[in-house]
Amino acid sequence: MFDFIRTHQRLMQLILLILVVPSFVFLGISGYSFVTADPALVEIGRAAVSRDEFVQAQRNQLQQMQESSQGRFDPALLDNPQARQALLDQLVDRKLQIAVATENHFSVSDGALRRAIAAMPQLQVDGQFSPDRYHEVLASYGLTPRDFEAGQRAELALDRVLGPVRDTAGLPAPVLDGLKRALTEERTIRLRVFKAEDHAKDVQVSDQDIQAWYDGHQDALRLPEQVSADYLVLDEAAALASVPAIEEAQLKDYYEQNKARYVVPARVSVSHILIKLPAGASDEVAKTALAKAEDIVARVRAEPSGFAELARKESQDAGTARDGGRLGWIQRGTLPLAMEQAVFALKQGEVSEPVKGPDGYHIFMADEVQPEQGESFEQARAKVEDEVRRQLAADRYADMATKLTSLVYDNPSSLEPAAKELGLQVRQAGGIARDRLLSADEAGPGAASASGDSAILGDVRVRQALFSAQVFTDKQNSGVIEISPDTMAVVRVREATPAHVPPLDQVRDHIRAQLTGERARAAAVAEGEKTLAELRAQPSAEGFGEPATVSRLDPAGLSKDVLDAAFAVEADKTLPAFGGVALAHAYAIVQVDKVQPGTTDAPALDGLGQQMARVWGGVEQQAVLAELRQQLGVKVTDEGRRLIEQGDGGSN
Structure with missing residues (x-):
């Protein structure tokens, strides 16, 4: 069952959405008007987005990102007013669609539902569509067809609110043609760049300037709450260091077992002539052959150079005779013993006596x-030892990881016992x-960002x-954190420093560099x-570089700012x-020397119409939602504004 869920994650997410979100879509308007102690963040006519709904949606969003x-995923990326506003807007948009679908009694026929599921x-x-697969999927997630189809019917009904807007959107042909012309227009330009660094030597920054900047930028200089940490790292290097000395006999055994990796065996490129001897042939026939x-x-x-020609005439091995008898490279173990011994006894250019084989x-x-080539044990010893040590280290790593987990749990207030037991630092x-x-300038000596363990x-x-509360507040060890399959860490807080503005002396050089850069620019x-x-x-062309032809489709390495400047130059003026x-x-x-139309049927423009239609449809959907907000009287409450600005702790 779990393998099936892992294989069909997208479908499982869809099922979750259908079950969790729209299961109560068509309870009617009254379903949203019950009295609750949960404060409303946004009022939407008789409905509302409650605080509990927002918090649950936020948890679901974070869980999905983490998975x-x-x-x-860093939760801090969602802990800001912009992210909270975006999530609240999504909830409001869904409530608007529910309200419209409910008021207009939107529904979906059984046929449309069947077609959607079958697709x-x-x-x-x-x-x-496979009925067996359908029931297998639902059963693997504990769903009945009735539950799934009800949720899917609700989603399809909701889609009737904005779907027609999205599906009928299209970019007018003149607009699309104009867009293609703008994207492919070519301009031949030259650049002349004035660098700030060329002026830096002339910039003077006084102590008074530094003090004034420091006093006026306290918020910009304020450092966030930070910690210094003690930590252990268990990785391949630590596991390798823990491997004891390896006995010579063990290395030799490994070499012999893996000799093919160090030695290329002897081989002979050989040709042959076969005189066949039928099975059960008489002595007389054998003597003749x-x-x-x-x-x-x-x-x-008598004439070695004639071997190939003689093989073509006399050899009774039709498969090789036409190629002059060539068998190619032969290694030991590929021929019957008597034939192998005869072949490997030959020197280059020598011809064997007749050798009896199974067929003649x-x-x-x-x-x-080519004789045996490669490294002897003595020559390969260092390589062999490294490979053996790494194999032993892999086993050692697994054992150390198990012990580390146990030691950290048994000694929650110190990393020393685990370090001592496992030989870690x-x-x-x-x-x-x-x-x-924090950067080295912000954190000072011992900054994590400047260490080899910054990643x-x-x-x-x-x-x-x-x-976390366990580590930051209770001053205990963290659990074992798996960074990658071969690296894990345990951390504890050694010292916590609240948010503060660093003293002037600590940031003086930073401010000087900042002011120098600003004034030089x-x-x-x-x-x-x-x-x-x-x-x-x-x-004048003085000081400009070599010409380059650019377009919005092919900027030729120019930055967006420079490209925008090049195309902002009015093309109808006298050039340059x-x-x-x-x-x-x-x-x-930017000097523009030439302007000419490009090729509007370029492959890069394939599908542009469909892409722009989707964009256009999205814009029109947003316009419809904005109108619905006006019609239904969407109002953000004081509670909603506090939550957007301050987060979950904004109100209790």
Whole structure:
């Protein structure tokens, strides 16, 4: 059952949505007007979005994010006014659709329901709806067809509110054609860049400037609550270090068992001539065949270069005769013993005596001989030891992981017992906030962001553990945190530092660099804008780079800001024409030398109409929802505003 659920996760999510969200869609308007102590966040006519509904939706949202990211999703990304507003808007939009569907008695026929269910790929076998698969899916999740079909009917009915808007949206042909022309228009441009770094040497920043900036940017300088942590890391390196010395005999045994990995066995590229001997042949027939084979040997030895031609004429092995008797490369173990011994006794260019095989007499010629090649045990010893050590370390890692879990649980207030027992080192790092690792400038010496373990300490699960009640408040060890299949960590808080503004001396260099960068950029912008005005009055190619042809589809490596500036230049002016744009650390002047239409049937534009129709449909749906908000009188309550701004703790 669980394998089935894992294989059909998308369908399971759909089923959950159908069961959890719309199961009470058609209870009627009265279903939303009962009195409850749960405060309303948004009033929608006689309905409302309650606090409990929002909190549950928020939990579901977080759970889905955590599951899709395998626990690596940072909850802090949802803990902000923008995320809370977006979620509340989704709940309001759904309530609006429910209200419209209920008021207008929207319903779905049995035929439409059957067609919709039959079209679900997860319920099909070889492209056809399968009743057996249908019942298997529902049974695996504990559903009856009645429950599933009721939920699906409700979803289809809801889709009647906005579906017609979405499905009938289309971009007018003139608009689409204009869009294609704009995307493919080509401009030949040159750039002239004024860099801030070229002005930095001329910037003067006084102590008074630094103090004034410090006093005026307290909020920007404020560091969040942070912790310094003690932690243990169990990884491959730790497991390797715990492996004891390996005995020489063990290494030699491993070498012999895996010799093929270190040694290429001897092989011979060989050709042959076969004189067949029928099964049960008489002595007279055998003597005749042997005599013929011996005659061939004598002829070949007299003229070795004629072996291939003689094989074509005399060999009775039709499969190789036409190729001059070539068998190719032969390794030991591929031929009967007598034939193998004869072949591997030959030197390059030598011809064997007739060798009796299962099907007759063979005359072999060694075309090329390669002796055994590779490393002896002594030569491969270091490699062998490394491989053996890694295999032992893999077993050791599993054992250490089990012990680490037990030791951390048995000694919740210290990492030392686990470190001592497993031969690990208790490491320390600071500057770990709930949402990030502070930079070395912010955290000072020992910053986690500057350590070799920054990837481990920056993992969202590690930060969540450090700020959990067990670790942060109770000062206990965290549980074992699996960072990856071969790395796990345990953390504890050594010291907590509340949010604060660092002293001026700690951030003086940062402020100086900030002011220097700002003033250098301002100087670059001023120089660029002055030059741009001069160029518009008196065009000149001095200082510009090589020409490049760009379009909105093919920016040729230009940043969006520069590309926008290039296409903002009015094309109907006398060329060359000029435009400019201030960048993060520079000012760029764009000289437009040529403007020409592009190819509007470019493959990159395939499907643009459908894409824009979907976008257009989405915009129209939002317009309909906005109108419904007006008609139904959507009102955000004071409780709703507090929750959006402050989160779940905004009200109790």
